[in-house]
Amino acid sequence: MATRLFASAGAEPSMRAIAQEAGVGIATLYRHFPTREALVDAVYRDQVTRLTDGARDLLDELPPRAALRRWAELFGDWIATKNGMLDTLLAMIESGEIAHSRTQAELFAAIDEILGAGRATGELRADVTAEDIAASLIGIFTVAHPHEHEARASRLLTIVLDGLRPTP
Template structure:
């Protein structure tokens, strides 16, 4: 069993790393440790390499995003819940791609393998809710939706961000007629 202080240190490290990487993808491990208020030994015990830390940050982020789906579905119509959820996923994937140079191809593959199942399952639950209430077409497929939305996180963010318009087109295509 993991001690509570060890869990808290790990959580602080992940939070500090997420914030630091969002500001500067080149943030060093020592900078993360300082920001988290832990020693280098504590950081390296939890995350022996920078790549392990980056992987953990994204796994944690995807788990958090996946965990928001039930509340969104409880509060919003399925298409709106899917729009908000996808927007959050797009932001997370943009951050991941921003660190692309720091990760090996194997690390990218590990992220994809570990997050694909939970993400597709979440999308499937949102599509199922829309199919059940008649707002989403019966042939909508979670894998297809995820593949289409891959273009969203490759769209340039900022004032000319095309991703909201692109997502609106994708969601319009899901509507039951």
């Protein structure tokens, strides 16, 4: 529930709004998450886990190029969620409560897993790095927030993915 509210909010929602969205009282929310930071940390870590585990799961279900497309869409959802908790998240990163470099390494490893599978099948170029993909996705979802400009984000993802095909 909190994830959905963070993703759809233009600004950080209040704890009261989060409790209301979840259908619980504010005291119940605070019992589980005594501070806003505890809630943001739980949502953030859940999203990172979904992305990292998601790479493996998607490769089990889809060819690498299709898995990368779906993973990129999940990444867009994660970016949208981060936007709804950005002030708290940035403060937590600055204070060291969240290790940004660790998250980055985990996400790069997930992307590398998909890229490696795509290279092995010949679906994806060998000269593209996880950093290239991450930078491209951040650019796409900064310009075309997936919930507000879904068609534009989809078109930009298609352009990037078309550019990942190996050249003969």
